[in-house]
Amino acid sequence: MSEAVKTPDTILQVQDLNVKFSLRGRVLHAIRGVTLDVQRGESLAIVGESGSGKTVLTKTFMGLLDQNGWVDSGSIHFEGEDLAAFKTEKDWLRIRGRKIAMVLQDPMTSLNPLKTIGGQIGEALELHQGLKGPAADQRIQEILLDVGIEEPARRMKQYPHQFSGGMRQRVVIAIAIACQSRILICDEPTTALDVTIQAQILQLIRDLIHKYELTAIYITHDLGVVANIADRIAVMYAGDIVEIGTCEEIFFDPRHPYTWALLSSLPQLGRKGEALYAIKGTPPNLFNEIKGDAFAPRNPYALNIDFEQRPPYFDVSPTHKVRSWLLDPRAPKVEPPESLKRIQAQGGSFYEHC
Amino acid sequence: MQHEGRELLLQVKDLEVRFGTKRHPFIAVQHVNFDIYKGETFGLVGESGSGKTTIGRAIIRINPTSAGDIIFKGEKINGPISKELDRRVTQQIQMIFQDPMASLNERAKVDYIVSEGLINVAKDMPRPQREKSVAQALADVGLLPEFASRFPHEFSGGQRQRIGIARSLIMEPEFIIADEPISALDVSIRAQVLNLLSHLQRKKGLTYLFIAHDLSVMRFICDRIAVIHKGQIVEMSETEKLFANPLHPYTQALLSAIPLPDPLLERNKKLIIYDPACHDYAVDKPRWQEIEPGHFVLANEQEMEGHREQLATSCRISS
Numbered sequence: 001m002s003e004a005v006k007t008p009d010t011i012l013q014v015q016d017l018n019v020k021f022s023l024r025g026r027v028l029h030a031i032r033g034v035t036l037d038v039q040r041g042e043s044l045a046i047v048g049e050s051g052s053g054k055t056v057l058t059k060t061f062m063g064l065l066d067q068n069g070w071v072d073s074g075s076i077h078f079e080g081e082d083l084a085a086f087k088t089e090k091d092w093l094r095i096r097g098r099k100i101a102m103v104l105q106d107p108m109t110s111l112n113p114l115k116t117i118g119g120q121i122g123e124a125l126e127l128h129q130g131l132k133g134p135a136a137d138q139r140i141q142e143i144l145l146d147v148g149i150e151e152p153a154r155r156m157k158q159y160p161h162q163f164s165g166g167m168r169q170r171v172v173i174a175i176a177i178a179c180q181s182r183i184l185i186c187d188e189p190t191t192a193l194d195v196t197i198q199a200q201i202l203q204l205i206r207d208l209i210h211k212y213e214l215t216a217i218y219i220t221h222d223l224g225v226v227a228n229i230a231d232r233i234a235v236m237y238a239g240d241i242v243e244i245g246t247c248e249e250i251f252f253d254p255r256h257p258y259t260w261a262l263l264s265s266l267p268q269l270g271r272k273g274e275a276l277y278a279i280k281g282t283p284p285n286l287f288n289e290i291k292g293d294a295f296a297p298r299n300p301y302a303l304n305i306d307f308e309q310r311p312p313y314f315d316v317s318p319t320h321k322v323r324s325w326l327l328d329p330r331a332p333k334v335e336p337p338e339s340l341k342r343i344q345a346q347g348g349s350f351y352e353h354c
Numbered sequence: 355m356q357h358e359g360r361e362l363l364l365q366v367k368d369l370e371v372r373f374g375t376k377r378h379p380f381i382a383v384q385h386v387n388f389d390i391y392k393g394e395t396f397g398l399v400g401e402s403g404s405g406k407t408t409i410g411r412a413i414i415r416i417n418p419t420s421a422g423d424i425i426f427k428g429e430k431i432n433g434p435i436s437k438e439l440d441r442r443v444t445q446q447i448q449m450i451f452q453d454p455m456a457s458l459n460e461r462a463k464v465d466y467i468v469s470e471g472l473i474n475v476a477k478d479m480p481r482p483q484r485e486k487s488v489a490q491a492l493a494d495v496g497l498l499p500e501f502a503s504r505f506p507h508e509f510s511g512g513q514r515q516r517i518g519i520a521r522s523l524i525m526e527p528e529f530i531i532a533d534e535p536i537s538a539l540d541v542s543i544r545a546q547v548l549n550l551l552s553h554l555q556r557k558k559g560l561t562y563l564f565i566a567h568d569l570s571v572m573r574f575i576c577d578r579i580a581v582i583h584k585g586q587i588v589e590m591s592e593t594e595k596l597f598a599n600p601l602h603p604y605t606q607a608l609l610s611a612i613p614l615p616d617p618l619l620e621r622n623k624k625l626i627i628y629d630p631a632c633h634d635y636a637v638d639k640p641r642w643q644e645i646e647p648g649h650f651v652l653a654n655e656q657e658m659e660g661h662r663e664q665l666a667t668s669c670r671i672s673s
Contacts, residue, residue, distance in 0.1 A: 267548065
């Protein structure tokens with residue numbers, strides 16, 4: 001939709017990134033060769049189960065990997081620098097917050113309970129823009145209004161415990177805005193919130209992306225949530241992007257069996273009395289070397305070659321890439337499951353009365 | 355739908371729960387009325403702080419009630435009751451909790467976690483028999499019997515929630531209160547747990563009170579749904595009727611907040627935000643009224659007019 005207006009301009013370029021962790025003497029291969037381009041001004045959603053590596057991937061953009069993790073190979077190009085080569089904390093301080101900011105999952109734990117929220121936003125303003133005193137106060141109030149908090153002059157003097165969960169998440173977003181960063185990473189910002197509040201926060205993030213011309217990377221496990229917010233969607237499984245495409249391509253023309261499985265397990269598509277589609281088995285253990293396609297053992301459509309050789313990316317369209325042998329011209333033709341056809345049917349019936 | 359001939363399992367009449375002190379009371383829940391029939395799944399939906407969990411906890415006797423009656427199988431179970439009845443209620447009503455990461459004792463083995471209820475209620479049950487029922491409960495939820503000797507941290511979120519379900523099943527309850535059993539789980543695991551719950555219902559003839567904040571899950575699992583806002587039920591109906599004709603503005607707001615897995619619809623969707631000030635209740639007081647068979651709504655006379663009109667139009671469209 002919005003691609004036509006923008007000139008393709010890559011802000012962040014990830015190439016063949018491998019991240020490993022050392023745990024109890026063993027090596028865990030968390031990110032297995034991810035290649036990803038993030039365009040300026042787009043909002044990209046990364047979707048996957050817990051443990052698929054979506055959070056680890058974005059943490060490498062900010063140098064926030066745990067002590068026992070490291071970038072094994074590959075590069076992350078951002079504004080002419082290779083973030084993967086950064087060694088010292090001093091390097092990272094030029095990027096973290098200033099260029100790339102993050103909104104975390106749980107607003108109950110990501111704010112400092114001992115400081116007023118005005119103070120916490122002011123901290124970011126002072127550090128990144130050198131604003132102090134009345135100028136900072138005024139800017140804080142503007143930002144609070146932007147994130148939908150009324151009476152900013154009174155509210156900025158309050159402490160986090162005086163805010164509800166949704167309001168706290170707005171404060172966290174306000175801090176990220178105050179950093180004036182180019183990229184905003186939202187790591188499951190609505191998982192801890194109610195459905196009604198979730199819808200409001202999603203709308204807020206979308207409005208702010210427009211207003212501040214941000215590039216957003218949105219992480220979630222729920223494909224149902226991202227239809228609203230994402231221009232493009234990347235589906236991750238076992239530390240690898242298995243399918244990437246525009247929002248419409250992923251929802252209306254998914255090609256990877258894992259994307260099919262994720263979509264058909266949404267309760268929105270279920271029918272009462274029928275069993276909901278559930279993915280069998282568990283994700284692979286990343287301590288072990290993975291041979292072939294990581295999803296093959298859980299994939300009802302798996303071919304013999306899936307157990308032998310890792311599939312390359314096949315291009316469905318210039319924007320739609322899929323890592324699955326099913327798209328090889330020699331592979332048998334497989335139809336996606338029936339329940340996916342309900343996406344349009346059921347979505348419509350949900351809404352026609354409201 | 356007609357409920358004649360169906361056995362009434364639980365009745366909640368004019369329930370009120372107060373917290374705080376006498377001088378500064380906080381009324382968490384008031385004027386709550388609903389019936390639950392045997393074998394059905396009754397959904398209670400509302401945002402956090404609306405009192406839906408409080409109702410569940412009042413039924414299972416964790417929160418004391420300040421007014422009203424809770425009647426289970428013809429007997430009043432709130433307030434002071436006899437030891438013998440208390441024991442029976444403990445066995446027949448069980449609860450499944452929200453967060454499987456927090457609701458299991460980290461220091462106990464699965465064997466103990468699952469059998470703790472039996473140890474409390476059936477003290478003289480011989481050990482081999484107890485072990486057998488643990489194995490059976492684990493098998494019912496799709497776990498292997500050898501898991502009994504492991505600790506909770508060795509399991510994934512979905513498996514932990516299964517342990518929580520096994521713990522309630524071992525008491526052979528008739529009625530299970532599921533308090534947001536899938537909110538803390540991943541989407542793919544949600545499907546497994548929902549399927550398990552409906553499978554167990556069919557197999558064992560269970561009755562569920564399903565508490566959640568997400569209507570999309572409700573539609574999949576519930577027979578009837580009550581929508582609760584600020585401690586009061588504002589609308590109650592069979593699931594499909596509620597989705598077809600949401601009457602109360604709060605229900606409409608909840609429905610509009612469901613994220614749709616469809617980018618075209620989602621981008622054009624208008625989010626309804628519920629503002630309690632939209633009601634004019636100064637003179638015309640709201641009452642709890644039945645607008646069509648089995649469909650109740652909290653509204654005053656003026657609003658009822660509008661609701662009736664809406665129902666009539668939608669009937670004309672569908673016929």
